[in-house]
Amino acid sequence: MKNIFKFLLVVPIITMLLIGCSGFLSNTYKTMYTVGIAYDAGMRSIGDLYSKGKLTKDQLDQVLAIASKVKKAYSTGVATLSAYETVDSSENQDKLKVAIDELTKLWGDLKSLLILFIPSIDSLELEKISSNIDGLIIKANYAIYKGVI
Amino acid sequence: MDKELLITILELIAKYGLTAVISILKMFKKEEITQADILALNDLVKDPESYIPKEE
Numbered sequence: 001m002k003n004i005f006k007f008l009l010v011v012p013i014i015t016m017l018l019i020g021c022s023g024f025l026s027n028t029y030k031t032m033y034t035v036g037i038a039y040d041a042g043m044r045s046i047g048d049l050y051s052k053g054k055l056t057k058d059q060l061d062q063v064l065a066i067a068s069k070v071k072k073a074y075s076t077g078v079a080t081l082s083a084y085e086t087v088d089s090s091e092n093q094d095k096l097k098v099a100i101d102e103l104t105k106l107w108g109d110l111k112s113l114l115i116l117f118i119p120s121i122d123s124l125e126l127e128k129i130s131s132n133i134d135g136l137i138i139k140a141n142y143a144i145y146k147g148v149i
Numbered sequence: 150m151d152k153e154l155l156i157t158i159l160e161l162i163a164k165y166g167l168t169a170v171i172s173i174l175k176m177f178k179k180e181e182i183t184q185a186d187i188l189a190l191n192d193l194v195k196d197p198e199s200y201i202p203k204e205e
Contacts, residue, residue: 036193
């Protein structure tokens, strides 16, 4: 499970590496997509931890408070990105930059909180995930070999 | 392939399965972003409360 959380740290790296030299609209979309994926994974894990009693109500409330802000900022980001896609103006671009800055800041806060709660995860789950990864590496290699990816 | 990128992809595979990761990689290959693509982003980020199982 700890390995899963680790990707919350490195998810922005995937964005940086894969974005390349594409345009502002495309870069912003891809950034938002990766933040969305990471948010979803993080919140699913929080739900799992809470249902297993590995997260206190107080910790959960802390996560929910920030997650609500992230959700709101994300919706604003989508709306401003949509407006920019419709009308490519400097005004819309500025609004989008402000929205993305806010989203990035809030996502950073949420990510820090999620990582803070990692130590409550036991080593048994860690081993289970590690063995799953081993199996999936083989499947991923096969998919790449077959040209699926 | 960059080592950190490979680790990230494998971690994503562990969490979402191979099919979902392929869709993420395809997303990165997208050359044209449409209005429908943008609006579909909202589906990724659900209400935080919806991730928490209801207590009985």
